[in-house]
Amino acid sequence: MALDLAPVLSRVEGDFDGAVSRLCDFLRIPSVGTDPAYDAETKRCAEWLAAQLRDIGMEASVRPTPGQPVVVAHDTSAPEGAPHLLYYGHYDVQPADPLELWETPPFEPSLVEGPRGTRVVARGAVDDKGQVMTIVEALRAWKAEHGRLPCRVTVFVEGEEESSSRNLVPFLEANRDELKADVCVISDTNMLGVDEPAITYMLRGMVYNEVTLHGPAVDLHSGMYGGAVPNPINELCRILGQLHDGQGRVQVPGFYDDVQEIAEEEARAWQQIAFDEKAFLASVGLDRSVGEEGRTVLERVWSRPTCDVNGIWGGYQGEGSKTVIAAKASAKLSCRLVPNQDPQKIRAGLRRFFEERTPPGCRIEVTEMGAGAAIRVPTDSPWLAGARRGIEDAFGKPPAMIGCGGSIPVAAAMQRVLGLDTLLVGFGLDDDRVHSPNEKFELACYRKGIRTHAAMLLRMAEAQR
Incomplete structure (x- = not known):
């Protein structure tokens, strides 16, 4: 029997306050994986996340590594032959220093009104706890509404991303068979605006x-x-x-x-992106860009x-x-x-x-x-087509195809060790103050992130068929 997306999205809306509450619980745990003084809290955070995944019916466990533990969860409720998605994220966060620059305590999440509505302010709000929870809450809505998922799912969340993922590759190699999938999905990137979705296909x-x-x-x-x-x-x-x-x-x-220079077709597509260079610079107190001469800002941060x-x-x-x-x-x-x-x-x-x-x-x-090496994701795969349709379900418009100046080393590791391409569908914004005091995540982005992942689960299953 075909699964219906509409009631799942309705459940997302009806339980959104609960989703915000659970995110705040996640953010209260100071999982500073880079600092040994926080080791106990970091391990507690992994246990908390595993418990959430078990609560929605997944087989979840916390696995030790020589450093911080990883969380692995599986759901095989989808019909035989359904595609298998591997979701990756990280629960560790950057240190909160300098503490005196925070307007509210970094590990006491605050709901604050801003120009785009309510935002949650805390360390890890967008990098990456809030984005991880968009996935968890989408899975929760599907399981609560239909009792099963459209796709087979593995969730893999590490605790050392902010310290170069030093134990990631050995774990992938040791658990290669268990982590087999058709494609990897990561939410640790940005959109172009709160109503401007994007798929990142290039990472430095x-x-x-x-x-x-x-x-x-x-x-x-x-x-x-x-x-x-x-x-x-x-x-x-x-x-x-x-x-x-x-x-x-x-x-x-x-x-x-x-x-290599980007292709002419890419250059034309980038020129059509509604990128406000002045606003981009003004958000960090600057009025001009510097860098390699003869290059636009987008070229400098995406392809140079x-x-x-x-x-x-x-x-x-x-x-x-x-x-x-x-x-x-x-x-x-x-x-x-x-x-x-x-x-x-x-x-x-x-x-x-x-x-x-x-x-x-x-x-x-x-x-x-x-x-870690840079990556470039194929733009003609059925998985990317499914992601595009899911994003359109949530936003009412197709996503832009963008690059990203940041680095997510796991994407290259997934390709090298597991042979998986990665879909980078994130919901952050340029002004989220990642790694800085007063890091935040707009609740509008959190809501649309949950809706997007809920829709993508169905559209990815359809894309394979």
Whole structure:
């Protein structure tokens, strides 16, 4: 018997207050997976999520890893031959620091009125707990209304995404057979606006390194030694200042060797996207864009590689003065990569860049902290066609096909280890303050996210037929 979507969407609406309440319960758990001080809370968060999945009739368990646990749940209530969807998300969140910039406590979710209606403000609101719950609540509505799902479903939620997913690939490899599916679905990306849905078909990859320039054996008095010995802070700043040329291009050896221009058809499609560059910049207090010359903002953040210094430190940083030449200085760097760039080739180029510029008497140390390739999702698959139809059911309009400047390393891992393409259907907005104080998720986006995933379950089943 064919399943009817309409009563499922009605149930989503009727239980939306409950969905918001459950999201707030999720957000109250400070699952800062990067900080060992929060290990107990992070594990409690995994248990909470597994309990929610069991409550809606799934076989759910919390699996240990050498780091934070993962949650795995299965539902096989769909008819034989139905497609199998693997949903991925993460329950860990970024640290809340700096706490003094939060308008409300980061782990006490607040419902706040804004220009687009009510929003929930808390760490993890949109990255990624709110988006994970759009999936959970869609599954809940289907099971409550029909007692089964249109597709076979596996839910896989990890607790180390914010710390480079260091145990993800070993877990995928060890559980390859259990995690087999037809396609992976991820909600950890953005829309173009609260009423402007999108499917992300390009994601940049990343290489993350920490560099330390060592100089004198100990900190030195700047009066007795200044001008006579290398100053690691001065020298590291000089090297970092050479990362880009006057046109904004990265000067790491071989950096652009494998970078390809987007196709003319893509360029025309991007030009038709209703992207407000001024509003995009104004939302972060800026009035102009910088970067690689001759490129639009969308090109710079979707289809061009970058290299950025994410942190720099050395020497005395306390109150008052201390005239010291530090023994060492350090910086953290991230390179966002585009399709066809090899993360290991870029990493080797970075090492060569710093080694060639290390001054006499100093030593450079490069620590590798994570790497992942960029991905490009096929736009002609039946799964993407089903996702488009589901989005139209929820929004009343087709989605835009967009790129994303961020990195979701699991998407490349899903392709490499499990052979799965990934559908990136997210519901965040550019102004959600991801990783920043006062992170938020618009309830309008949360509602449409639940409705979209509910519709996609049916449309994906139809797409296979």
